[in-house]
Amino acid sequence: MNKSLNKVNFVFLGYMNEQELEILLNKVNVFLDENVTNLRIRRRIYIVTVEALENISRHTDKELRKNNKVKFSIKFENNTYILKFANLVYCKNSERIKSLLFKIKNKSKQEIKELYKATITKAQITPKGGAGLGLIEIAKVSGNNIDYKFKDIDDDICEFILEVKFDL
Amino acid sequence: MSKIVIDKTDRTPELIIDTDNGFFSMQYDSRPEDVRKFYYPILEKLKSILEEIKQAGNLSYFKEKPFVFTFKLGYFNSSSAKFILDILNIVKLFKESGINVEVNWYYFEDEDDMKEAGEDFSEFCEVEFNYFIMEDDDDE
Numbered sequence: 017m018n019k020s021l022n023k024v025n026f027v028f029l030g031y032m033n034e035q036e037l038e039i040l041l042n043k044v045n046v047f048l049d050e051n052v053t054n055l056r057i058r059r060r061i062y063i064v065t066v067e068a069l070e071n072i073s074r075h076t077d078k079e080l081r082k083n084n085k086v087k088f089s090i091k092f093e094n095n096t097y098i099l100k101f102a103n104l105v106y107c108k109n110s111e112r113i114k115s116l117l118f119k120i121k122n123k124s125k126q127e128i129k130e131l132y133k134a135t136i137t138k139a140q141i142t143p144k145g146g147a148g149l150g151l152i153e154i155a156k157v158s159g160n161n162i163d164y165k166f167k168d169i170d171d172d173i174c175e176f177i178l179e180v181k182f183d184l
Numbered sequence: 185m186s187k188i189v190i191d192k193t194d195r196t197p198e199l200i201i202d203t204d205n206g207f208f209s210m211q212y213d214s215r216p217e218d219v220r221k222f223y224y225p226i227l228e229k230l231k232s233i234l235e236e237i238k239q240a241g242n243l244s245y246f247k248e249k250p251f252v253f254t255f256k257l258g259y260f261n262s263s264s265a266k267f268i269l270d271i272l273n274i275v276k277l278f279k280e281s282g283i284n285v286e287v288n289w290y291y292f293e294d295e296d297d298m299k300e301a302g303e304d305f306s307e308f309c310e311v312e313f314n315y316f317i318m319e320d321d322d323d324e
Binding site: 034055056059060062063066067070129132133136137139141143146149150152153157 | 220266
């Protein structure tokens, strides 16, 4: 963790599972308490962090898990908090995420709310505990200030990078 | 008829279901490790309470006095949100069965997002909520 006058960083690089997630979220909470004075933004950063890391913890392909070092950072620059999450996914499984993010991107606040309503009212909880709401919640909470890319690692595996911004 | 109290943990909310007094309360954070295991029994309990009230012919009692549902939530993840809506959809069934229900949604003064979440739930389940600002003592 690196802290200076106008730049605060929280960086995590490691393997993710339920236990690691708990430890990490506790550290994030302490970091936010100490460094983010705006309560609304602090709360929103926490919500996005939980949803993104729970997604990674729940949905990482089993075979990829042991090689999947998750990257997560919170950076404060030019009056903006920038959250970045990166993890490995099988390229063949990336289409579902891409199509949802494509659907979300550029939607207005009202359209996101409608998508949230349509999804939550029909949602079935999967055995992994997901409701298919995580990315929509992230878009809702961040005012849709999200960006993403998929970087090819090889023919089968790519890195999914999600960036979420909160302006002060 | 019975009273059920489930203590809070780091990841699950405190729950009180007091059938005799017509009271349901959910407080603190919700991010259960196994969200289905935590919420399914609660949904089943609420459905059985509704049936009990209907079968016992107690509808008139709850026409006079409302069955109160109180939510004082700090944080809930998106999977929990789905189940909170499921609970509220059962509240709607209470109402449609002729039971007078009251839903009280609490939020901290500086947390508009939580109030907005309540407003969304109210719209989704088509049940009117009362909104209250939570004092710090309420969350202890």
